[in-house]
Amino acid sequence: MAGAPAPKPASATPPPPPRSVPPPPPKPAVPAPKGSSKTIKLRIGRYRPERSAEPFYQEFTIPYRDDMVVLDALNYIKDRIDPTLAYRWSCRMGICGSCGADVEGSPKLTCALYLKDLRKSPVTIEPLANFAVLKDLIVDIEPFMEKLESVNPYIVRGDEKPIERGEYRQTPEELELYRQQSLCINCMLCYAACPVYGHDEKFLGPAASALALRYEMDSRDQGSEERLAAVATSHGIWQCTFVGECSVVCPKHVDPAGAIQQLKARAATRLMRSMLLPLSTR
C-alpha cells in the first residue's frame, strides 16, 4: 500500500560562517571505508538558503568499495567530511522511497545505485528535477502529497457493513488486478522524469494517477464515480501526453504510464455510457 515517504530531518545547521558561498573546500576524507582502495569524485548540488540565494555544486572525492551505493557515499560525506550535507533517507533497501535524487540527470533511488556502476567523473548528484529545492538534495514534497490526497486514495463504500459481519473478502484474482499499482513507494522519481509535470506543476502526475487506478481496480471499492471525476480533468489524466518515462524510471515497476492510459479508457467509457445510456447505472 502506498504510504507517505518518511522524511528524515536534515542535519542541524551550524552557525553561519563569516564568509559567503561557495563554502571552503572540504577536508580530505579520513579514514577510508575498510577494504577500499578506489576513489570516486562526486559533484553534489547544494542549496543553503540561509547563506546564499542560488544553488551551487560542491565536489567531494571519497574512497569506496564495490558494495557501496550512492547513499553510502552521501552518508560517508556527511559523517566524515561535511556534516552540513542535507538529504533524505531511511530504510536503505528501496522500501521507504525517501532517498531519490537525480544521478547523472536521471532520477534514481540512491540506495539502489552502486558507485561501481557509475562511469563519469565527477558523478553529478542533484535534487530530484521538477521540484522546488528546500536544502541541498531535499525537495519540497508538499505539492506531491496534495496530489495523492486529491484522488480519494481509500476504499469508498456506499453500503458500509457492521464490523461484526467481518471483512470484505477478495479472491487472489481480484487482488492481482490492483497489486501492481499498490507497490508504489511514493519516491517521486516518476515526477522528476515527467516533462509534463516539469512544464506544469498543476498536473496530477504519474504516482497519484497510479494510486487512483489502484482503488479503481479494487473489488471492495464503490467510489469510482467521484474518483474518476477527480482525475479526469484538464490538469488530471488528460494532460498526460504519454512520454512514458515515468514507467521507465519506476523502481517498483508500477507502470504509472499504463495506469494513466487505463484511467483514460475508463473515463472515456464512462462518458460514452452516460451519453448513450443516460438512464444506466454506468
Next chain:
Amino acid sequence: MATQTVRKPYVRHRSAWWWTKNPRYLLFQVRELTSVFVVAYAFLLLWQLWALRGGPESYDAFLQMWYSRPMVIVNGIILAFALLHSVTWFAATTKVPLFRIHGRPPPVALTIGIYVAIWIVLSLVVAKLLYGVP
C-alpha cells in the same frame, strides 16, 4: 523556546533543450512532430481535390507535379513519419489490456501483433478498393 523556520524553496527553471538529454524524450518529441506531417498530407489531399474540381487539365498538371522527384521525396518523408507514428501508437496502446489471460494482461508482443495484423489487413482492403491489388 520555539524556533521559527523560514523556508526559501528554490524553483529551478527547465532548459528549453530538455528533450535532448534523453533519447526517449527525443523519440517522444519526434512522435509529437509526426502530427505536423500528417496535417501536411491532409493539405496535399485537399490540394488534389481542388485540382480535380478544376477539370482534366488542372488534374493532369497536379499529377505531373505529384509524380515529380521533389514530391516523391516529400511523400516518402511523410510516409516515414506516418509509419513511426503508427508503430509507436501501437506500442502505446498495449498499456490498456483489451483482455486478460488467466487474470493477467496479455504479453506486449501479442497485443502489438494483433494490432499490426489488423492494420495490415485493413491496409490491404483499402489497396484492393483503390487499386484492385493484390
